[in-house]
Amino acid sequence: MDFISVLKVSLLVPCIALACTTALHAFGDTDTSTCSMEMYGNDTAAFWACRTQFAHQSNWFPSPIAGLFSYQVWNGYDGFWQNGAVLETMTNFVANTNGTNRRYLSVINGGERDLYSLLEAYGPYPSFDDMGWYGLAYTRIYEVLGNDMFLQDAKDIFDWCWRTGWDTSGACAGGFYFDNSFASKQTITNAQMLQLTAKLFRITNNTDYKNKMEQIYHYILNNSLINETTYLVADGATYDCTPSNVYGPTYNSGVMIGAMVELYKISSDPSYTDLAFKMAIGVIERSCDAEGILVESCTPTCDEDALMYKGIFVRNIRYLMDVLNDKTKRDYLQSWLELQIESNIMHNMCDEVPITKCNISYKDGPPYFNKSGPVFSPDWRGPFSYGAPMQQTSALDLFISAIQPGTECSGSFCNYDPPNPPPQPLTCNSKPCPEGEDCCEYSPYTSYTCCYTNQHCNNTTGVCDNN
Ligand SMILES: *[C@@H]1O[C@H](CO)[C@@H](O)[C@H](O)[C@H]1NC(C)=O
Ligand SMILES: *[C@@H]1O[C@H](CO)[C@@H](O)[C@H](O)[C@H]1NC(C)=O
Ligand SMILES: *[C@@H]1O[C@H](CO)[C@@H](O)[C@H](O)[C@H]1NC(C)=O
Ligand SMILES: *[C@@H]1O[C@H](CO)[C@@H](O)[C@H](O)[C@H]1NC(C)=O
Ligand SMILES: *[C@@H]1O[C@H](CO)[C@@H](O)[C@H](O)[C@H]1NC(C)=O
Ligand SMILES: *[C@@H]1O[C@H](CO)[C@@H](O)[C@H](O)[C@H]1NC(C)=O
Ligand SMILES: *[C@@H]1O[C@H](CO)[C@@H](O)[C@H](O)[C@H]1NC(C)=O
Numbered sequence: 001m002d003f004i005s006v007l008k009v010s011l012l013v014p015c016i017a018l019a020c021t022t023a024l025h026a027f028g029d030t031d032t033s034t035c036s037m038e039m040y041g042n043d044t045a046a047f048w049a050c051r052t053q054f055a056h057q058s059n060w061f062p063s064p065i066a067g068l069f070s071y072q073v074w075n076g077y078d079g080f081w082q083n084g085a086v087l088e089t090m091t092n093f094v095a096n097t098n099g100t101n102r103r104y105l106s107v108i109n110g111g112e113r114d115l116y117s118l119l120e121a122y123g124p125y126p127s128f129d130d131m132g133w134y135g136l137a138y139t140r141i142y143e144v145l146g147n148d149m150f151l152q153d154a155k156d157i158f159d160w161c162w163r164t165g166w167d168t169s170g171a172c173a174g175g176f177y178f179d180n181s182f183a184s185k186q187t188i189t190n191a192q193m194l195q196l197t198a199k200l201f202r203i204t205n206n207t208d209y210k211n212k213m214e215q216i217y218h219y220i221l222n223n224s225l226i227n228e229t230t231y232l233v234a235d236g237a238t239y240d241c242t243p244s245n246v247y248g249p250t251y252n253s254g255v256m257i258g259a260m261v262e263l264y265k266i267s268s269d270p271s272y273t274d275l276a277f278k279m280a281i282g283v284i285e286r287s288c289d290a291e292g293i294l295v296e297s298c299t300p301t302c303d304e305d306a307l308m309y310k311g312i313f314v315r316n317i318r319y320l321m322d323v324l325n326d327k328t329k330r331d332y333l334q335s336w337l338e339l340q341i342e343s344n345i346m347h348n349m350c351d352e353v354p355i356t357k358c359n360i361s362y363k364d365g366p367p368y369f370n371k372s373g374p375v376f377s378p379d380w381r382g383p384f385s386y387g388a389p390m391q392q393t394s395a396l397d398l399f400i401s402a403i404q405p406g407t408e409c410s411g412s413f414c415n416y417d418p419p420n421p422p423p424q425p426l427t428c429n430s431k432p433c434p435e436g437e438d439c440c441e442y443s444p445y446t447s448y449t450c451c452y453t454n455q456h457c458n459n460t461t462g463v464c465d466n467n
């Protein structure tokens with residue numbers, strides 16, 4: 001999630017900084033007939049998850065320029081990492097219906113990539129947390145769908161991150177660096193790697209993972225990343241081995257909660273779930289408005305990365321709910337999730353007929369499939385502003401997290417899995433840029449970027465010049 005890196009390799013990521021909102025296809029089709037309440041035994045959250053996923057896939061998958069990437073891409077995530085993190089969301093839909101909802105299975109399986117292909121995503125290589133999202137998603141896919149290739153890839157990812165990113169100098173008890181500048185240590189990487197190595201140990205029994213898991217947890221404690229009064233999770237650590245004074249992003253707590261769930265699964269020690277519950281309450285108390293609706297602290301000026309944080313938070317809340325023995329605590333979290341759902345459906349959704357009335361954003365040109373709603377915008381309090389895959393994924397995570405245990409899918413649409421057209425790279429001849437923006441073609445790539453309105457394309461160099 002290193003936006004600087006995205007810009008550096010923008011040669012491979014045309015149109016990156018744009019919202020190409022032009023409605024090039026005006027179908028306005030809202031065929032959501034493949035989702036029904038009956039399919040899910042009337043579970044409301046599962047029904048909305050089905051519709052939301054349908055819209056997510058119809059609007060933004062695959063990217064028209066998918067062929068340019070070494071990993072599976074949607075049309076309009078702002079970062080490489082989100083294309084990995086969404087696979088975990090989709091897999092949880094399968095998991096939370098006891099394996100009976102298997103929609104878009106070929107997309108989940110199509111996300112498999114070996115370590116080398118993922119490392120190709122950015123030069124010289126992605127930041128460690130970017131890789132962490134793939135590691136976590138792949139391990140989850142292995143757990144739920146049992147494909148050995150995903151497990152092997154996840155191990156390779158963890159081993160590479162350890163080899164490349166773990167601080168062996170002994171300073172501050174180790175810790176993963178954020179990226180290859182080795183300049184800072186962010187909590188997200190360490191929380192991810194704790195969750196990942198604990199999962200790998202649970203799955204493989206290989207004590208090497210347990211050993212590393214203990215070192216990572218020691219680092220987290222040594223740097224006091226989980227505050228013992230507020231149970232909020234600091235965003236990073238300083239050179240003095242103390243927590244940074246930033247407690248905003250909800251995904252830090254989310255992934256740390258998921259890590260505690262894994263430590264609990266390994267040890268059966270309830271102190272881990274107690275701590276995880278306190279961390280959950282910490283965020284709910286700090287980051288919710290007077291009505292109890294979760295608001296990311298950067299709102300309304302969040303960068304696009306942050307639009308997926310709430311989804312990552314609630315996904316991990318569900319992991320906690322699945323191991324809580326205390327029914328009161330579980331019920332509390334369930335009703336809190338349902339409150340978020342209610343707010344989204346009442347205030348933060350666009351589901352108009354025709355759907356072209358909704359403001360939907362694309363980065364890589366028009367979608368392959370007919371546009372569909374419902375679409376959700378970033379702020380769960382509403383009002384609806386615009387649809388894009390980051391905020392759609394957060395809403396999807398929310399619905400999937402609130403599916404009642406025991407919910408199953410029945411009927412032929414439980415296996416709905418439309419074929420995806422092969423990637424067809426666009427060129428400037430497709431007239432993909434919004435009004436007022438030059439289209440600039442890279443050579444020798446058959447791809448393009450749209451220049452900012454204050455720029456012009458230099459047709460000799462294929463670069464947008466400021467003039
Ligand atoms: C779902 O709701 C419909 C309409 O209220 C009802 O006819 C049906 O029996 C319900 N199905 C289940 C599994 O509860
Ligand atoms: C943290 O680790 C350092 C060594 O890196 C050690 O000197 C220090 O005592 C540790 N602090 C805590 C609180 O564990
Ligand atoms: C791991 O060890 C546990 C307990 O000893 C055992 O039940 C389980 O089958 C082992 N799993 C693997 C993958 O070896
Ligand atoms: C934990 O949070 C409390 C309350 O904000 C603060 O006073 C304390 O310094 C924090 N602890 C650490 C280790 O940062
Ligand atoms: C898009 O919608 C039109 C009109 O409803 C329909 O005929 C067409 O088959 C749809 N295309 C796809 C790819 O779903
Ligand atoms: C549509 O969304 C874009 C962001 O993608 C925003 O800049 C624009 O103002 C929105 N348009 C309307 C009419 O709300
Ligand atoms: C999940 O499915 C399995 C196999 O069909 C079944 O034995 C089990 O009871 C189901 N679990 C739940 C929670 O529904």
Ligand SMILES: *[C@@H]1O[C@H](CO)[C@@H](O)[C@H](O)[C@H]1NC(C)=O
Binds near residue numbers: 458460465
């Ligand atoms: C295009 O770029 C080249 C190389 O930087 C430069 O020499 C040329 O003047 C530019 N053309 C225009 C029209 O700006």
Ligand SMILES: *[C@@H]1O[C@H](CO)[C@@H](O)[C@H](O)[C@H]1NC(C)=O
Binds near residue numbers: 456457458459
């Ligand atoms: C570059 O080419 C495009 C399309 O061929 C043209 O519209 C544009 O004016 C050219 N730009 C310059 C600076 O010559």
